[in-house]
Amino acid sequence: MSRIGKRPVEMPSGVEASVSGQTLSVKGPKGTRTFTATDDVDFKIEDGAISVEPRGKSKRARQQWGMSRTMVENLVTGVTTGFKKELEISGVGYRAQMQGNTLKLSLGYSHDVNFEVPEGVTVTAAKPTEISVEGIDQQLVGQVAANIREWRAPEPYKGKGIRYKGEYIFRKEGKKK
CATH class of the missing domain: 3.90.930.12 (Ribosomal protein L6)
Structure with a gap:
């Protein structure tokens, strides 16, 4: 049952x-x-x-x-109430900003990443290092947040990248001489 x-x-x-x-x-x-x-x-x-x-x-x-x-x-x-996912960006020079319906991400690539926000979801970048994804469809909110995070997932050595707020990144020790 x-x-x-x-x-x-x-x-x-x-x-x-x-x-x-x-x-x-x-x-x-x-x-x-x-x-x-x-x-x-x-x-x-x-x-x-x-x-x-x-x-x-x-x-x-x-x-x-x-x-x-x-x-x-x-x-x-x-x-x-709706659903909300918050993302944090960490890394020197990594930042995000909204331009109309496009999220512009600077993630250390040779070019900026332009992420088109789908209909039914609201994406805001209050600070250059914080992204908020909101909407009434839980599946769509989670998928958009995962797609944004996919552009630069956090790496284990320095922790640079896009992570969910409160997410713990297992850190590794670098090479020893």
Whole structure:
């Protein structure tokens, strides 16, 4: 039995949900998100909460039950508070700045890296060494942050590169003479 799937997802005030077949649509102050579930689960909206029920006792139905409930919770969280990933840049001369819808990164290459920000995500560079990625879709926010980090992942000797805020980089000792 799914321990996560049993709990209903509470809807805060200002959030509306509607079910149409296997598609759940959640509307809130930050926008609208939809999730289409497999045929193994059902959605029920009652008493200001969304509950997910499995349609059978098969292993797949139980797997989809917990996963679908987590997806519904992410929809509700996204339309109310949104998701945010913060990145830090460390290294001499490494910096970032926004120019319209393009993030311009100076990362020690012979050229600047221009990263086009996709629709549905807001990227800000308050300081030259800090990047903030925000949006209502958790998967998209995480993917954009990972794509930015991919341009110069932190290296283990000096720690230079782009890292998530609070990420620990295992440091290695250099060569000894």
